[in-house]
Amino acid sequence: MRNLEKSEKVALSMIVMIGLSSFLFALNGRLQAQKEGILYQLIDNLSYEIGYSGLIHHFKNAVLRPNEPEYLARANTAGQNALDILDKIEQAAIDLGVLEGTTGLENTRAMIARYTANIDVVSDAHAQGKSVQEVDDLVRVDDLPATEEISRFRQEVFSSLAAKRLNLNLAEAALCIMIAAFFVMYIIWTDNQRANLLKEKLRLTRQNIELKSFADEAAHELRTPIAQVVTASDLILEDAPDASGQDYQIVGMINGIAKDMLSQVNNLLEYSRNTEKKVAKQKFRMRDLVLGVAADLSGTRNKQHSIIVKDMPDVPANADLFKRVWSNLIQNSIKYTNQGAPAEVTIYGEASGSDTRYFIEDRGIGIDPSRADDIFGYKVRLHEGDNDYDGYGIGLALVRSIINRHGGKIYLDKSYQTGARFCIVMPST
DSSP: OOOOOHHHHHHHHHHHHHHHHHHHHHHHHHHHHHHHHHHHHHHHHHHHHHTTTTHHHHHHHHHHOTTOTHHHHHHHHHHHHHHHHHHHHHHHHHHHTOGGGSOOSHHHHHHHHHHHHHHHHHHHHHHTTOOHHHHHHHHOOOOHHHHHHHHHHHHHHHHHHHHHHHHHHHHHHHHHHHHHHHHHHHHHHHHHHHHHHHHHHHHHHHHHHHHHHHHHHHHHHHHHHHHHHHHHHHHHHHHOSOTTSHHHHHHHHHHHHHHHHHHHHHHHHHHHHHTTSOOOOEEOOHHHHHHHHHHHTTTGGGOOEEEEEOOOOOOEEOHHHHHHHHHHHHHHHHHSSOTTSOEEEEEEEEEETTEEEEEEEEOSSOOOGGGTTGGGSTTOOTTTTOTTSOOOSOHHHHHHHHHHHTTOEEEEOTTOOSSOEEEEEEEOO
16 A cells, blocks of 8 residues: 555545544534433423423312312422423523523422412312312412413523524534635645755755766866876885985875875765666575675784674675675774774674664774764764774765665664664565
């Protein structure tokens, strides 16, 4: 599966954000609808509990039928139920945020209180032998204000909830528009950035081509006269009659400087060629190649050294280029050893999933972990001015260039404390 471009990731993120926002709004809307349904059901239950099937019905039957006291008990129960429902209605309206937008149900609560208070009055009046008309005149309650109030309350709740739903839908639409607008602005910005980066990349590419061409041409132009100086000074030194004279020493100094310059020019040309030369890969015995390089470096720098080569998996690579890699790394391990101490170098490898890792470690002077990235720069020397560790600062830059062109990478293991350890990560196939 291909990697997504940054703009595609942003688009996907926008879709996810809009989808998640819509889901949350829908979930909230569903919960809101459930609460609304409960509130409407409670209002219907209240109408039933105090209407002509509940409190009022049982109360009037209790007035009309003094010999049937069960109506008084039913009226009392209906009154208590109506008060409980009224409390639930007000709490549900508060939860939905619509109670303040209504005139309330105070008349209904007062009516229920009057009916429940008159239950004992009805019972006492019947016990005193009063007529039905007398009892009715004594406990008559006007139901109309409460009935109108409940109807009005229901309509007010409906209007408030409709307004809240509209605001919620507008908020959802506004959020989606904001996300989409952000995405559009981001795309415009990234397109501009991409165009600017492309222009800068093209400019730097042209500049690098020009610089490389100049460096190659300059190196080639310098190589011939420097080589001629080396050859001429070699001949003079060979034919000089007095090896201790001042002229001989001056020519010897010129010869040394010329050879140093020639070495730097050759290194520059090699680095330049190896940064662009196409890599031809094939599998070979990596351990055998390393053993061969180690044998060629026997006696390097007149230092005693021990090179241990353990198991090393094979990978497709260019053998000639990897000879250069291992030659540079092994020479560095031998070079950067404490004066007077033998160099100890260990090389090994291991397969790790789709990658193969090679390690080269020594017990030398080590490398400051803070310079772990610097050491791979061109012409970077960590021991500048130290005559014990000569060099031009090109070796590790060349090594990294070769490994990068193989699709691999190299880094310094900062956790290694007893010297320096480099890790090369290569594709196994």
